[in-house]
Amino acid sequence: MITTPVKLWRRQKKVAALIGQTGVLWQWTIIRIPPKVFVQEAPYPVAIIKLDNGKKLIGQLVDWQDEDLVKGRKVIAVLRKLFPEDAESIIAYTIKFKPL
């Protein structure tokens, strides 16, 4: 998992370019047995999103309802906290996808 401030800083440029991009829900699953840092959030949907530019990305869905879990559902990339705060007081952000 991302831990160092330098690694986070390098990554932010890539993250910023994705904010606001739209696409569709292409495939998804519900993660019920999560990795360590996501234990508090499970179960949660992880999806493959096909962006309008044709590129596929993996990401978590946020602000979703059961009826949003259909192929072709329109989504937008939003900036969200990855985890609240680690031992070094780093708050990491990442892209998640919100149904439109």
Next chain:
Amino acid sequence: MKINVLGVATTEFGELWKRSPRDLAREAMEKALRDADKSAKQIDAIFVGNMLADILGNQANIGSFFGEELGINVPAFHLEGACASGGLALNAGINSILAGQYKTVMVLGVEKMTDCQQDEIVSGLMAAGSDEERLAGATFPGIYALMAKEYLEKYAISEELLAAVSVKNHYHGSFNPNAQFKRLITVEDVMKSAKIADPLKLLDCSPVSDGAAAVVISSEEKNIEIVASEVATDTLALADRSSFTSLDAVVRAAQKAYKKAGITPKEIDVAEIHDCFSIAEVMAVEDLGFAKRGQGARDIAEGKMTLFKGKVITNPSGGLKACGHPVGATGIKQIVEIVEQLRGTAGKRQVANAKVGLTHNVGGSGTVAVIHILKNNL
């Protein structure tokens, strides 16, 4: 030059809390040496397949670490390719002999997983994925669940049909004294088991396991020959691939291996398949040419790959599902099983007249594939 298998051995697989990684490695290597009728002094080099010793055990430098257990100081190498680490170690060992550098080498696959808690293991295994997959909170069951969902939708396959893979592999495991699970299960058991990542349930997934396996290979003549050892790779991230219902690295490695061995899939009598999840075996039997596209699950459910009635028997050991999946050991355990099948010493799970065998070892979500083909030349 021919590459021959002189000796093979595995430890039992399972939750082996009394055993250390060193202890497991020593047992596998000593037994393999006895089987080869060799002494440790006749080993020119050691190749170790392991994924998690540094991540979960804080122990790197493990080529020499496990070499110590043989009591010899010879060149020792660590190969890592996630769950295909064992297969990669064997490939490297074979190539070192073909290069003329060594005559006889020990290849060890070893993993100790059950000392850690579940969420630590899930996180540790995700080291084999991409950064984006880790940030999304994906897991390997989750990534294979995405493939399973795509496959079930594409070919109109039910979850019950998919469950037949685990039922078959538990049946096979019931004949294997070293298997982690020897009990029979039903399709209903699979369907009722807890959901891990929809549509995959607990009994669609291989377990967390400890174990070691070792093989002694050499240019010295012996009846079991490794006629092909091929590797192919693909992207780390599933999202970057064009197909979710086939692993291209497997297709490419298998094509190279069949060509090298000069055989077709029809000539394979027995195969050890990397069934980390039920869907993985279904895709594998199609990618390897044992079943038509979209037919893999149906063929398995109809018994076409089951002991005592199938034509090509897949996972007579019980596979990763029932025999267990100590990740770095798996690729070598598959070789041990095929060698025992070709020698005719596989006991109750013996495949009749097995002459040609194949192993299919996969790392990550199809990021690396290692295919070996073995023949009995007697």
